[in-house]
Amino acid sequence: MQPITFIGTGLAAYTVAREFRKLDKESPLRFITTDDGHFYSKPMLSNAFAQKKTPETLVTMPVTKMVEQLNAEILTQTQVTQIAPSEHAIYAGDKRFDYSQLVLAWGADPIRIPLAGNAADKVLHVNDLGDYGRFRAALEGAKRVVVMGAGLIGCEFANDLQPAGFSVTLIDIAPNALGRLVPEAVGHAVQQALQELGVSLYFEKAVKSVDSADSGYRLTLSDESVLETYVVLSAIGLRPRTELAKAANLSVNRGVVVDRFLKTSADDVYALGDCAEVEGLVLPFVMPLMSAGRALAKTLARQLTAVTYPAMPVVVKTPACPLVVSPPAVGLEGEWQIDGEGKDIKALFYTPSQQLSGFVLTGAKVAEKTALTKELPAILA
Incomplete structure (x- = not known):
């Protein structure tokens, strides 16, 4: 056989x-x-x-x-x-x-956006153990790190690196953090938490070019502003x-x-x-x-079995702002109802028939994850 x-x-x-x-x-x-x-x-x-x-x-x-x-x-x-x-x-x-x-x-594979500059090939991605080893080696002796992409992974890296002693800059073309996944209020809660750690945030901007500099790299952004850094990490998706x-x-x-x-x-x-x-x-x-x-x-094993997906919230590893995301299906009709303030936000997504179909919780509101998950329909029944 x-x-x-x-x-x-x-x-x-x-x-x-x-x-x-x-x-x-x-x-x-x-x-x-x-x-x-x-x-x-x-x-x-x-x-x-x-x-x-x-x-x-x-x-x-x-x-x-x-x-x-x-x-x-x-x-x-x-x-x-x-x-x-x-x-x-x-x-x-x-x-x-x-x-x-x-x-x-x-x-x-990591999404690799086209970049100009003589050091565009020095942008790092972390998608496996080998990548992580190269990233750790690049961080030795570094002081500043630019993270491209303020989605789930980019925010996690920023939250991990800033308390470890690096000066982190987070750049995203969206108007706020996690912009493709969560309502604006939630993005602002995460941004507030990262800023309190000392992370610098650049939104509605993108990196255009990466060039070698005397100490590391010089990045030119879409608004022609310039940043200097020791390490560039892409976490775009x-x-x-x-x-x-x-x-x-x-x-x-x-x-x-x-x-x-x-x-x-x-x-x-x-x-x-x-x-x-x-x-x-x-x-x-x-x-x-x-x-x-x-x-x-x-x-x-010849026991034909269809896959089913229950509701499966994602716990995001941003301890500066605890976060749980269970996004609604792409294109689903409905609207967000948002409660809370500061870093404690509860955002619930309801369809026109008032079926809870997604939620995002931050800060103290994360405690409601289990109860809310029970109310969600299965992703694939």
């Missing part, structure tokens, strides 16, 4: 495998990954510095232990170059690997990896398109995690990934 094969060794792939092994102890499993294959919590990357975490201490289980735990073959530092669904095979260069079932769990799937003629939209059973348009090929689009949804968060992992493990 050919192995069930996973492309990727992140939380998505390892969750499926762990759940699968509860149902099937013997079927062969193979993982192919471009990295070291160690198990770690990717969400911790954005608040690891202040905790003095190194790439090594972020690893919770080395690849050798994962091989033992999962009774699996794990091929590291290996780049898959082709998927051939009609052959039930994938290729890494000239090397062919046959599979019985294939799971695409290769994640997403992620884009699902779809190139290999597209080349294999799999259905691709924003992500690799899958049905409720996480099956792609090719037989015996599945996808989950940051690369997958389920019923039009791309949800790059831990809880949807875990739900998908449990469902797919059963399907791989």
Whole structure:
């Protein structure tokens, strides 16, 4: 029997495998990954510095232990170059690997905006352990850090780095923090908290160019203002990896398109995690990934199981302003009702029929998360 094969060794792939092994102890499993294959919590990357975490201490289980735990073959530092669904095979260069079932769990890439300047290629992204190691090395001896993007991850990095002794500047083209996710009042609450830490905020501006300077880099913004910094970190967002799937003629939209059973348009090929689009949804968060992992493990074990997504609030790691977000569906008709002031805000999103369909809580209002979550409809029932 050919192995069930996973492309990727992140939380998505390892969750499926762990759940699968509860149902099937013997079927062969193979993982192919471009990295070291160690198990770690990717969400911790954005608040690891202040905790003095190194790439090594972020690893919770080395690849050798994962091989033992999962009774699996794990091929590291290996780049898959082709998927051939009609052959039930994938290729890494000239090397062919046959599979019985294939799971695409290769994640997403940082969005890279075009920048001018002779140091545009020095802008850092943190999307895996290797990236985090390079970021930590760049911070040694640095005093000032510019973070591009004031979304969830950008705000988390700013909140992590400023108390650690860096002078952080946060830049976003939106008019306020978290502008794509939350009402203005919530964005202002987060901004107030970050400013009280000492973070400098630049909104409705973008970085145009990055050039080398005597000590670090010189950034020119869209309003022609200039900033100097030692480190530039881009936290603008992620884009699902779809190139290999597209080349294999799999259905691709924003992500690799899958049905409720996480099956792609090719037989015996599945996808989950940051690369997958389920019923039009791309949800790059831990809880949807875990739900998908449990469902797919059963399907791989021939117990066909549809994925369901209950309401899944996201806890944002900004201790300066505790924050929980359960955004309404994109395009859903309704309006926000906002209560509170300062850093203690409760924003509730109601449809015209007065169905609670989303919420955002900050500060002391976070205590209402559990009760409000019970009132929300499932994302995918």
